[in-house]
Every structure is written in C-alpha cells, then in structure tokens.
Amino acid sequence: MVDVVSFLIAAAIVLGGALGVVGFSNPVHAALSLIASFFGVAVVFIIQEAHFLALVQVVVYAGAIVVLFLFVIMLLGVDTATDLRTEPLVGQRALGLTFGAILLTLILGGLFLSGPGDERGAVALTGQQSVVQPVDDRSQIEQLGEDLFTRNILAFQATALLLTIATVGAVVLVRNEGGEDLVIDEPGSAAD
Amino acid sequence: MELTESWFLVLSALLFTIGATGLLIRRNPLVMFMCVELMLNAVNITFVTFSNSLRDLSGQTAVFFVLVVAAAEVVIGLSIVVAVMRRDPEATADDIATLRG
Numbered sequence: 001m002v003d004v005v006s007f008l009i010a011a012a013i014v015l016g017g018a019l020g021v022v023g024f025s026n027p028v029h030a031a032l033s034l035i036a037s038f039f040g041v042a043v044v045f046i047i048q049e050a051h052f053l054a055l056v057q058v059v060v061y062a063g064a065i066v067v068l069f070l071f072v073i074m075l076l077g078v079d080t081a082t083d084l085r086t087e088p089l090v091g092q093r094a095l096g097l098t099f100g101a102i103l104l105t106l107i108l109g110g111l112f113l114s115g116p117g118d119e120r121g122a123v124a125l126t127g128q129q130s131v132v133q134p135v136d137d138r139s140q141i142e143q144l145g146e147d148l149f150t151r152n153i154l155a156f157q158a159t160a161l162l163l164t165i166a167t168v169g170a171v172v173l174v175r176n177e178g179g180e181d182l183v184i185d186e187p188g189s190a191a192d
Numbered sequence: 193m194e195l196t197e198s199w200f201l202v203l204s205a206l207l208f209t210i211g212a213t214g215l216l217i218r219r220n221p222l223v224m225f226m227c228v229e230l231m232l233n234a235v236n237i238t239f240v241t242f243s244n245s246l247r248d249l250s251g252q253t254a255v256f257f258v259l260v261v262a263a264a265e266v267v268i269g270l271s272i273v274v275a276v277m278r279r280d281p282e283a284t285a286d287d288i289a290t291l292r293g
Contacts, residue, residue, distance in 0.1 A: 003195045011203045018207055021226050022214035034226050037207075041233050044200065048244040053255055057236075060259055065229065065266050072270045073222060076277045088286075093217045100213030107205040111198065140249075147253045159260040166264035173271035 007047055013040030027078060031069045038062040052141050200241040208234035219284040221273045225266065232262050 017037025024030045038061040045054035087093060148156055211230030218224055236255045243251025276283050 001193070004193050007195055007199060011199075014203065015206055015210065018210040018214075018230050021223065021230060022210060022218065027220060027222050030223050030226055034229065037230065038233065041237060044203070044237055045240055047195075048200070048240050050240045050244065050252055050255075053236075053240060053252055056256075056259065060263065061229070061233070065263065068266060068270060069222065069226065072274060076274065076281065078220070078222065078277065078281065088219070088284075096213055096216030099216055100209050103212055104205060104209040107208065108202065111201055111205065140252075143249050144252055144256075147249055148256065151250075152253055152257075155257060159257060162264050163260065166267045170267045170271040173268070173275050 003047055006043065010040045010043035010047065013037070014044065026080070027073050028070065031066055031073065034069070035062050035066050038066070050140075052144060197241050197245045200237060204234045204237040204241070207231075207237065219286070221276070221283070221285050221288070222270075224285060225269050225273070228265070228269075229262065232258055 014037050017033045017035075017040060020033030021030045021037065024033060038057060042054040042057040042062070045051075045057060208231050211227045211234060214227035214230070215224050218227065236258055239251040239255050239258070241251075243249060276288060280287060
C-alpha cells in the first residue's frame with residue numbers, strides 16, 4: 001500500500017512537471033518545472049529499486065542538464081514570457097493535440113490489447129523470467145559496472161567518442177569568429 | 193491494490209505523449225528541447241520497469257547510454273540554439289528555415 005501511495009505522488013509530480021514544461025509561457029518556469037518532473041522520475045526509479053540510477057538521474061538530469069538549459073536561457077536573455085494566446089501557424093495546436101491523442105491511444109492499445117492468447121501486452125512481455133543476466137546478491141553498482149565494462153565495453157567506448165565529438169562540436173558552433181560581441185540584455189541597458 | 197508493471201508503463205506512455213505533444217505545439221526551440229528530454233525520461237522509466245520485472249540489469253545499462261546520448265544531444269542542440277539566437281533573439285523554430293539558404 002505504501003508503494004502505491006508513493007507511486008501516485010511521484011506520478012503526479014512527474015506529469016504535473018511535464019504539463020508545466022508544455023504550459024508555462026516563460027522558459028525559466030518551464031525549466032524549473034522540468035526539474036520537478038526529473039525528481040519525480042528519480043522517485044519512480046527508487047520505487048523500482050534502481051537506487052543508483054535515481055542518484056544519477058538527480059545529479060545528471062536535474063543538476064547538469066537543467067542548469068545548462070537555464071544557463072543558455074539567461075545567456076541569451078530569452079527569459080521573457082511568450083504570448084501563448086496567439087497562434088502564428090493556424091491549426092498547429094489542434095493538429096498537435098490530435099497527434100498526441102492518437103499516439104497515446106496507440107501506445108495504450110499496444111500495452112493492453114496486444115500479445116498472444118490471454119496474456120496481453122505488458123503481461124505477455126514481463127510474465128517470463130529473464131535468462132540473459134539474472135540479478136544476483138552482489139550490490140547493484142557492482143553488477144552495473146561489470147555489465148558496462150564487459151558486455152558493453154564497445155558501446156561504452158563509442159559514447160566516449162560521442163562525448164568528445166559533442167564537446168568539440170559545441171566549441172566550433174559557439175565560437176565567435178567574427179569578433180562581434182554577443183548582445184546580452186542587461187536590465188537598463190536599453191535605456192541608454 | 194497492488195503495484196504492477198502496467199502502472200509504470202502507463203505513466204511512461206503519458207509522459208512520452210506529453211513530451212511529443214509539447215514538441216509539436218511549442219515554438220520556442222529551448223522548450224522543444226525540454227520536451228525531448230521528457231520523452232527520453234519516459235523511455236528510461238520503461239527500461240527500468242522491464243529491468244525490474246525481468247530481474248535483468250541490462251535495462252539499467254541501457255538507461256546509462258540514453259543518459260550519455262541525451263547529454264551530447266543537449267550540448268549540440270543548445271549550441272545551435274545559441275548560434276541562431278545570436279543572430280535573431282526572437283527566433284522561433286520556424287526561423288531555422290533560413291538555414292536552407
């Protein structure tokens with residue numbers, strides 16, 4: 001019963017945060033709402049006994065990635081609310097919401113209606129025990145580390161390469177080659 | 193009431209749909225990136241759910257790689273946003289069409 005209650009609270013935080021990201025007109029508020037959603041996801045991970053991933057979720061997502069978002073918002077000075085009442089592309093929202101409803105119907109339909117025989121969807125997928133790599137009594141971090149550095153070593157090295165390319169790419173993209181100063185909107189600078 | 197996998201999978205489906213819909217209806221490139229992050233998190237919930245119910249840690253390893261790719265994607269995406277917004281601070285997703293030359 002405790003886990004049901006904590007799941008419902010976490011799910012409310014996750015979905016509320018997600019709706020805030022879509023609904024807030026100010027990008028700063030959307031980013032803060034995103035933090036709430038990420039924390040909710042971390043709680044969902046804890047409920048499912050993925051404690052280490054919950055930690056990583058808070059440090060990397062709620063810490064690093066959202067701070068990067070806020071940093072860019074502040075750097076560019078786009079922290080003003082956009083008017084959400086006007087709709088520059090006519091029908092964009094109606095089409096987007098229609099697409100969302102269709103997508104949700106398809107996913108939930110796949111979840112609950114698919115599958116062979118009486119075992120439907122998730123039950124058909126999860127009703128069997130895995131033989132690939134059963135969880136044993138060692139600590140979770142130890143097992144994750146072993147999995148990462150033995151079976152997935154090639155993918156691990158590929159991600160190292162990917163991060164290097166991303167770092168170099170970010171420098172190349174943002175470097176100010178013409179020597180032109182970045183326009184930063186300081187409060188009061190527009191007056192003079 | 194018992195907490196089963198379906199609860200988590202439905203939560204994941206809802207989160208993914210909110211992210212996808214937000215990506216389609218918002219026009220600020222920064223908010224669109226946040227919506228992509230929501231979709232990636234929805235997939236992570238699914239991975240962890242199946243990892244937990246199948247007693248197989250491979251799902252949790254997959255979440256690591258999603259995390260790394262998400263970090264790289266945010267870095268490059270925000271660089272592009274900075275480069276575009278530097279030319280036009282009011283740019284929306286439509287204005288990136290000027291890249292076609």
